Amino acid sequence: MNIKSIFLDNWGIELVSLGLSLTLWFYVTSKGKTEMTITIPLELRNVPQDMVVVGDVTGSLEVRVQGQERVLRDISLGKKVVGILDLSMARIGENTVQISPDDIRRPADVTITHISPSEISVKLEQLVRKTFRLKPVLHGAPASGHRLVKITVTPPKITVEGPESVMTVLDKLQTMPIDIQGAEETMTVEPKIDYQGQPVKLLENNISIRILIERVHR
Numbered sequence: 001m002n003i004k005s006i007f008l009d010n011w012g013i014e015l016v017s018l019g020l021s022l023t024l025w026f027y028v029t030s031k032g033k034t035e036m037t038i039t040i041p042l043e044l045r046n047v048p049q050d051m052v053v054v055g056d057v058t059g060s061l062e063v064r065v066q067g068q069e070r071v072l073r074d075i076s077l078g079k080k081v082v083g084i085l086d087l088s089m090a091r092i093g094e095n096t097v098q099i100s101p102d103d104i105r106r107p108a109d110v111t112i113t114h115i116s117p118s119e120i121s122v123k124l125e126q127l128v129r130k131t132f133r134l135k136p137v138l139h140g141a142p143a144s145g146h147r148l149v150k151i152t153v154t155p156p157k158i159t160v161e162g163p164e165s166v167m168t169v170l171d172k173l174q175t176m177p178i179d180i181q182g183a184e185e186t187m188t189v190e191p192k193i194d195y196q197g198q199p200v201k202l203l204e205n206n207i208s209i210r211i212l213i214e215r216v217h218r
Contacts, residue, residue: 067110067111085097136191188208
């Protein structure tokens with residue numbers, strides 16, 4: 001018997017079998033699949049060194065996800081999907097960064113079909129540092145028969161950092177009011193700093209102010 005002729009005679013049957021197999025595979029793999037829209041957090045990553053993000057940046061995205069119903073149900077409960085905004089290529093000034101499905105961290109068997117917004121505007125400024133002598137601000141007066149002798153700030157100078165536009169106008173650094181009304185003895189406090197409503201960061205730790213109060217000897 002000619003093997004070639006056997007193959008040619010059965011090619012139709014084999015083709016039908018292949019088609020049925022593919023149909024069954026698509027049915028099994030697609031069974032239970034669904035789509036849903038979820039809101040996910042957006043994280044900023046890889047901000048260039050010595051730069052800082054200024055202004056408002058959206059903290060979330062709306063994404064349309066597709067996958068097995070069970071997996072999507074777990075996602076809606078467990079928050080397993082996160083958007084990543086990679087700023088490694090950003091420059092000083094306004095930047096428009098595109099968001100693609102590759103920027104969405106998710107389970108491997110979940111497909112992203114839509115992202116909103118699909119691009120994010122981010123403004124970067126140079127990160128600047130300044131050193132100040134911290135000025136204590138006192139409220140009230142010691143108790144009768146006592147006097148304020150000396151104020152010691154430790155460390156004597158502190159450094160803050162922030163966006164260039166902010167640091168340009170920040171010309172002093174002082175504490176929030178420290179209440180010494182009616183004080184009869186020396187006190188040491190960890191002051192709260194008045195940043196004048198500016199988005200700056202304090203680089204020193206363990207700042208303290210010692211307020212020396214003594215009884216007046218007559």
